[in-house]
Structure formats: C-alpha cells, structure tokens
Amino acid sequence: MPYRRILARSRRPVALAVATAAMLTVAQTATAATTLRGLAEAQNRYFGTALTDGNLNNSTLTNVAGAQFDMVTPGNEMKWDTTEPSNGGYNFGPGDQIVTWAKSHNDRVRGHNLVWHSQLPGWVSSLPSNQVQGAMEAHITTEATHYKGQLYAWDVVNEPFNEDGSLRQDVFFNAMGTGYIADALRTAHAADPNAKLYLNDYNIEGQNAKSNGMYNLAQSLLAQGVPLNGIGFESHFILGQVPSSMQANMQRFADLGLDVAVTELDDRITLPASSANLQQQAADYAAVVKDCLAVSRCVGVSQWGVGDADSWIPGTFPGQGAATMYDQNYQPKPAYNATVTALGGSTGGGGSTTGELHAVGAGKCLDVPNSSTTGGTQVQIYSCSGAANQVFTHTSSGQLTVTEAGTTLCLDANAKGTTNGTKVIIWSCNGQTNQQWNLNANGTITGVQSGLCLDVNGASTANGALVQLWTCNGQSNQQWTLG
Secondary structure (H helix, E strand, C coil): CCCCCCCCCCCCCHHHHHHHHHHHHHHHHHCHHHCHHHHHHHCCCEEEEEECCHHHHCHHHHHHHHHHCCEEEECCCCCHHHHCCECCECCCHHHHHHHHHHHHCCCEEEEEEEEECCCCCHHHHCCCHHHHHHHHHHHHHHHHHHCCCCCCEEEEEECCECCCCCECCCHHHHHHCCHHHHHHHHHHHHHCCCCEEEEEECCCCCCCHHHHHHHHHHHHHHHCCCCCCEEEECCEEECCCCCCCHHHHHHHHHCCCCEEEEEEEEEEEECCCCHHHHHHHHHHHHHHHHHHHCCCCEEEEEECCCCHHHCCHHHHCCCEECCCCECCCCCECHHHHHHHHHCCCCCCCCCCEEEEEEECCCCEEEECHHHCCCCCCECEEECCCCCHHHEEEECCCCCEEEEECCEEEEEEEHHHCCCCCCEEEEEECCCCHHHCEEECCCCCEEECCCCCEEEEHHHCCCCCCEEEEECCCCCHHHCEEEC
C-alpha cells in the first residue's frame, strides 16, 4: 500500500535525554569494537540509519546513532516538499543540518530523494503537463548541485512502481511517460557525477511482479546507457515475512552490474510485543543481514530510524510498532544482538553460556546470599569466589539459572515487577517473561518483560549490596560480563 515514511519526532524530554546520553557514553565507548558500524566496515559494508533534523535535539538518540551507524539517510529533509516548497524557492537548511551532523561523526549520507509522487508540493501537481519536465529537471539539478560531492548516493526516483509491476501514473509519468526515469537519472548524473544513483522501492525484496517490473526497467535503462548504479530495497517488513527469495532476488540485480542496498529496514509487530515476537524479529533481522552479506554487491543495510521511539510505524499502522533494534529507551533488543552475531560479532550472551556474572562497576560477582535455595531470596553482589551460588547459565530460552545443592532456580523479577526498584530474586523456573533476560552487546542485562536493567542498588561496591531492576542509564553499576 502507499504510505508516507515520515519519521516520528522523539517524545523523550530533552533534559532526560541529555542526562541519559552522557551516561551512555561510557558503555558505548567500551563496546566500540562490536558496534554495527565497526562490524559492517570489517565486511566492507556500511550499517546506516535515518535521522530527521528534530532527532538531532535528542542526545540519547544521537549518541546511539553516532556510535552504531556510519551511513545517514535524511528522513524528510531532502524531499521535494521541504527543499522546494514553492516553485523556484529552495530551502536546504534542514538537509544541511543532517549532512553537517553526519560529517561530524565520520558518516556518509544517502540522499533521499529527488523525485517521488508523495510529499510533493501542490504546485508541482498543478503544473500544465508541458511544464513538468522542466520543473523536474530544474529541481534535480539545483538540489544535486547543492550537495555535489557531499553525498554517497541519491535515491533519484523513489517508489515508481505499482504492486503489479506497472509504473505509477503520477504527475511525472502522466506528463513524460516512461522516459521520465531515464531523464531524471541523466539529470542527476550531470549535476553530481560522483554520486551513486539509485532507484528505490518497497515490496521488491522478494521475487514477485513488482520486483520483476523493477528488474525489467533496470535492464532497459542499462541497455540505453542510462547512469543507474544501484537498486534500493526498502525492506519495511511485517514480522515473520522476510521473503525466502530475497538473496536470490538481490543477486539477479547484482548480476546486471548494479549495487544493491537494504535502505529502510524495519520489522513491525502487533503490539504489545511478546518475547516470542522479539525472538522472531531477531531472526528476521539476522536473515536480512545474512542475505546482504551473501551478495558481494550488497553495499550495506540501513534501518529506518534509530529506535522504536522515533519509528514511523505506530503513526502509520495503528496498533503496530516495536519495529527496530532499539526499544523506546534506546536500549538494544534481541534483534540488535542477532544483527551483531550475523555481522560476525559477539554479543557476550546467547545460548548456554555459563560462568560468573561480574558486576563491572563493583568488581564483584552476582551472588545468591548464603547459597540459599529459598524462592524469593534477593540476589546481591559479593567478592567473586567461583562457588556454585555465583555461577549462572544463560539458557537458549533466555533464563539465567543457578544450581545449588542439586536445585536449579531462575533469576526472577519479583512479582513480575516492571517498576524501578523491583527486587531481583531467585525463584523456581517457570518459563515466564519475568525470568527471561537479554545479555546485550553494550554490557547491560535487561528483563524481557520489563525492559529494565539489572542494577546494583545505589551504585554500591560493597559486599552484600542488593540487585534490583532500574531504568537503563549506561552507568557502570548496570554493566555485567558473563564468564
């Protein structure tokens, strides 16, 4: 279906965002070796995100974006309704802000976009047919010239196809016929000859009528000598629906001599997201990354937005969301860990990993007091001894188990609590989400049910300091290593 991919504005208070961002810095610096950008670069690819100028005011968001991503796509700032709201009246300020931010973080930029039927100012649609080509060429030339030499690539024509593989009958097609796409590409190349030029669309990820239409168009353009360099696969997926033919489909475009890229990845879930949903999402993300890595001309993957808090999905698909690798608080979800693993990194967690859980800030270990086997005993930190009451196993189902005197118990959020200060206890294992934990690449351990972090009360470093759940903040009393 047609849709408007306008990124949501962050709803987090700025003061909280600034404070949280400062606290996240320590954790993200410590894990730079396993960032998405670092792992992708090791595979000669990039891992990108989309940002709006409004996002730049949210330090929590930009802290994650700067650490994790090395390619930026402006969410709205280079679209026609922003850059030329009136005929001949240009506004590049918002786009310039995105480019400046990207440069300051050593990121490249994908220009998005030059020609699209949506977010198009009314004056374009109102033009007499014989003036549309001139307006399109002038717009492309002016915008591409403004950013000449500053961008990695342009989505020159965005979403040109109907679902049946025919071209949309928009203002450009109606005025110029099928030739408008070749004209747009030639015009963009003349203005910015070093930028990679893409056609970008959704629902072309698998082999189907729409992707066949794109494939036939690409063949035709290349046969005409049109400067087309790549195809963008938007990849706005519904949970569990990543096409099995995605790798083969990307490969056939690559075989034409074109680059391919995953340009707007997200994976929407019917809310509220269950633990099983989040695990399926993790599998979906891993599948997409692996498909890209299997195609030598797949240059990279970009997620559409940084986290669930700034995702476009809830505003466009009511009742759906949780579509990204980061939650509402910009903490990593299972999809992040799966992506890290797919890129060849290590998340520090995962199935059947056993050892002491070291509290980084205190230099001590998670400990069951007095080797108790009584359900409801709150865990603490204590000098590491290697004893059974300090040895935990992260199971394939996400539990953290401890075995003492032949009794295996699970780490548990007391009374299924989801508020700050909830006690972390041991309890008989029952498979419920308050006993499931994500071991994240940034060193945090988050409860699947609550999304809160395993936290040493008061950042204490003393033996006997109790462990609780608390809003994730990146401080060292929320950093753990297993083994």
